[in-house]
Amino acid sequence: MSDDALQRTVRRTGAVVVVAVAFLTSTLVKYVQFNGLDVQLQLLGSTVLGLGAIGYLSLSFLLSALASFEAGAEGVPDGE
Numbered sequence: 001m002s003d004d005a006l007q008r009t010v011r012r013t014g015a016v017v018v019v020a021v022a023f024l025t026s027t028l029v030k031y032v033q034f035n036g037l038d039v040q041l042q043l044l045g046s047t048v049l050g051l052g053a054i055g056y057l058s059l060s061f062l063l064s065a066l067a068s069f070e071a072g073a074e075g076v077p078d079g080e
Helices: 003-035 039-074
Strands: none
């Protein structure tokens, strides 16, 4: 997979994750408000969803950078 294709894949995956997190967060907020649960639960759920998305995107970025680095390192002979 080329570097450009990998970057497009990461961006598309990131967009899907952001939309999914936004949907899940709004659903959680509506559920909490409908059932009259504690506001702390709403804050906790939103925080967990947000941190999960940020962690996923960070890990995806690091893995793509590592793959690009390894692909570049393999193509260079020793001593050059």
